[in-house]
Amino acid sequence: MAEPIRTTCAYCGVGCGIAATPTGSRAVTIRGDEAHPANAGKLCSKGTHLGETVGLEGRLLHPMIGDKRASWDKALDLVAKRFRETIARHGPDSVAFYVSGQLLTEDYYVANKLMKGFIGSANIDTNSRLCMSSAVAGHNRAFGEDVVPASYDDLDEADLIVLVGSNTAWCHPIVYQRIQAARATRGTKLVVIDPRRTETCEGADLHLALRPGSDVALMNGLLAWMDQAGQLDADFMARSVNAPDGFWDHIRTGHDLWTTAKACDLPPAMLQQFYELFAANPRTVTMFSQGINQSIRGTDQVNAIINVHLATGRIGKPGAAPFSITGQPNAMGGREVGGLASTLAAHMDFAPDNVARVGRFWAAPTMATRPGLKAVDLFRAINEGRIKALWVMATNPAVSLPDANRVREALESCPFVVVSDVMATTDTAVHAHVRLPAAAWGEKDGTVTNSDRTISRQRALLPLPAEAKPDWWIVTEVARRMGFRNAFAYDRPADIWREHARLTAYQNDGARLLNLRGQATMGNEAYDAMEPFRWGDTPFADGRFSTPDGKARLLPVSQMDVQAPLRDWPMTLNTGRYRDQWHTMTRTGLSPKLARHREEPLVEIHPADAAALGIADGDLARVATPQGESLFRAAISTGQRVGEIFTPIHWTDQQSSGGRTGLLPRPLVDPHSGQPGFKSTPVRVEKVATEWKGFLILRGDEPVRVPCLWATRITVPGGALYEVAGNGDAARLEACLPKGERVEAIDQTRGTRRVAIIRDGKLAGVLIVTRTGILPTRDWLIGQLAVESVGASVLAARGPGNQPDKGAIICVCFDIGLNTIVAAIRSQQLVDVPAIGAALGAGTNCGSCRPALANILAQTRQETLHAAE
DSSP, X not given: OOOOEEEEOSSSTTOOEEEEEEEETTEXXXXXXXXXXXXXXXXXXXXXXXXXXXXXXXXXXXOEETTEEOOHHHHHHHHHHHHHHHHHHHOGGGEEEEEOTTSOHHHHHHHHHIIIIIIOOOOEEEGGGGTTHHHHHHHHHHHSSOOOOOOTHHHHHOSEEEEESOOHHHXXXXXXXXXXXXXXXXXXXXXXXXXXXXXXXXXXSEEEOOOTTOHHHHHHHHHHHHHHTTOSOHHHHHHHEEOOTTHXXXXXXXXXXXXXXXXXXXXXXXXXXXXXXXXXXXXXXXXEOHHHHSSTTHHHHHHHHHHHHHHTTOSSBXXXXXXXXXXXXXXXXXXXXXXXXXXXXXXXXXXXXHHHHXXXXXXXXXXXXXXXXXXXXXXXXXXXXXXXXXXXXXXXXXXXXXXXXXXXXXXXHOSEEEEEESBSOOTTGGGOSEEEEBOOTTTOOEEEEOTTSEEEEEOOOXXXXXXXXXXHHHHHHHHHHTTOTGGGOOSSHHHHHHHHHHHHHTTOOSSOSOOOGGGTTOOHHHHHTOOOEETTSSTTTTSOOSSTTSOEEOOOOOOOOOOOOOSSSOEEEEEEOOTTOOTTSTTGGGOTTGGGSSOXXXXXXXXXXXXXXXXXXXXXXXXXXXXXXXXXXXEEOTTSOTTEEEEESOOOTTTBSSOOGGGSSOOOBOTTTOOBOOSOEEEEEEEEOOSEEEEEEEESSOOOOOOSSEEEEEEETTEEEEEEEESSOGGGGGGGSOSSEEEEEEETTTTEEEEEEEETTEEEEEEEEESSSOOOOSHHHHHGGGOSOOOGGGGGOSOSSOOOOOOSEEETTTTEEHHHHHHHHHHHTOOSHHHHHHHHOTTSSSOTTHHHHHHHHHHHHHHHHHHHO
């Protein structure tokens, strides 16, 4: 048996270590790396099921020019030629790269070097702009450098953890487990600040469901309360912090408890409880994520949090820090090499001495001298004709950027679009003139940096399939063909890593904490054997910061007036992730197990709002904004505030006729960071009536376009399930069924039609639709895709004897449904989550379902008590 290969997870910024063992040509077994400091062997549901995503379904395996296969030489020559010609005719700012936190650090480095040092423009930006650029801007404003002044070890030392705008239980499950472990072992208090009541809130000591966009008011109010209570660290501020004139007058005016409570729409008593908890626990870690960053005031929100930590001395000490947790596996690596349009390289900005320094190091002929266009502005410039050649690497902006219809128009109008990607067909790739097949996770070799500055190796587990190539190789080859061969003489990722390390140390007299001097002379074997390490030790422990005078800065920030409901757009849209999906589902969408937690894109809506709109649970609803509209399946949720809704970011045209959240947000951005505001878009919601509903199950992985109002594709073992609904004649869906022996049954009374196709004794497809009847559960029919011989009885849609419905999948790791869990709680009188785990196994692997189990347990016990009464 092959030896496990130590690598790093492909998903969030936690940066979990993985031990992966190849078991076949395209098969691996996955377990957590017990020696990795980020996760100590634990993995969430997504990481656990990475082995289901390494197949070649939908892969781009050969270079394509238009719709025709091309050689690498021909494709690369064309890309280099078109970029050279565009620069010659229109200048370096007429071209742009849009890259991704899915790239490895070595990939990022060569792309940034080519654009900023040799093309001579800073028009390279990354999808990390959408998730953490406000944290970058906030760090730079306060500390003088983009340094996260915390590590996961601080969670073990904290007495209070405050989660702000972070559904940690879903988006960073391993961090959430570490928090829960700290609570169990040392009694750490937990406060969750989030407009929604998410699973992260289950069991928290306090949940503040504040008004969206009122975070600045909350933190300014906290700082004013700490000041009045004499809880500031005057000695630390005198030594290490600068406050501008008028800062404290600003904080002491209009930030009293009652005014803050009104601004945040919170009970004053609850607000005071939070303030007292904060004051009583100097070892406080405040973790913040997209609820803070994805705002048109995101940078100010970040600085409001940092202000509190600086003024109370809660930084540079064990268990005390503001902690930005990033979304993508290598968002931090991109920040370190300068992958954002607003930074140069190695934590340097575009100050003239930095431009000269980097230019000398690279021996660059044409250095960019000013920041480039940030993501939203970049695509606006394409639409306006100012950018005429674009290279998109490892991301899907036609889905993920706000006002996505306008992004599609930009891609369609751009004279030359290159896409290097893993997948052959994405919403972005359909607009490409050239498509270049990139290496996927499991085939890549390089490094990544996680949220707490730990750098880890990502190692190849599988050979490159067909003609796929690493991103660094693709960029290097284009650079050579553009005439920059000597500057891009890389033979392996280790060559790039050493150069990056040297640049961080080059003429770095201690002004920047990012300094990888010890890595700069690393040999190839040492690179291959690299163990995870964290740069920066304990940042700011000595009270010195990366500013000219060595002092941190307090930033005066003010709360904007929260926008009142609009007549035509009376509700507020919030967006975010689901637990078991990732970005636009090009990877997680391949996993049958990950698909079961949330099979369709839902719009979550408060019962009061649903009743007023005549929307019932499971109805279709149209969500509309001035930018666009899309359909969603309605889910009634008391976790929503009245007047607010939530939709997920993952679904695209490749999976669904609806669920296109990217069409809805406004293209408005934070003035400092350029990060879009995805969390508070004015919307209108209305019920959409349908005459029939049903489902389609097909063998194989070839996608089909289902001709109806609502169709969502869900990967299942052996094929795909499509949930469907619509109006008119449902018989047109039969065109999606394959050829074979046809079996059908019709119930005229209920308007139910069942059709199965059997080929060579195997179930090839089944369609069941109804106007007024009840649809059968899907699981038994899905299981029939694996049966060697089926007959006409398949239309019964259930096996012989009692076949209980296990319900919605709660524990993805062990495929355990809601009904199974509830039945076990009642029959076995289970009293806590560990007891559920002992009885069923649920929650005993990755643990990301434990908050849901706790909630189910509480609801079941409450229902049992009501029944007894």
